[in-house]
Amino acid sequence: MTAYYVGFEPTGTGFSAYVPDLPGCVAAGDDIDETRALIRETIEAHVVSMRQAGEAVPRPSIVERVEVAVA
Numbered sequence: 272m273t274a275y276y277v278g279f280e281p282t283g284t285g286f287s288a289y290v291p292d293l294p295g296c297v298a299a300g301d302d303i304d305e306t307r308a309l310i311r312e313t314i315e316a317h318v319v320s321m322r323q324a325g326e327a328v329p330r331p332s333i334v335e336r337v338e339v340a341v342a
Contacts, residue, residue: 276334277310279303292329293317 275290286303288310290296296317300306321328 273331275314275331277307277314279306290314290317292332293321 275292277288277290279286279288282299285299285301286306287299288297288306290310293314296310296313298306298309298313300309318328
């Protein structure tokens with residue numbers, strides 16, 4: 272199993288999601304749960320499409336959350 276970083280952003284009508292390691296891999300839904308399910312399906316389809324086209328599938332980046340104190 273492979274895990275890709277997914278960014279979620281609120282929109283005026285719900286949420287959108289994007290995968291920085293897979294340009295063009297995006298999804299949008301009415302709420303975070305729907306968006307999460309849609310981006311999962313989209314990632315799978317995106318990777319299959321890349322493989323079928325003979326493109327190299329990027330390895331996932333290592334992402335870490337870093338908390339900082341900002342005054």
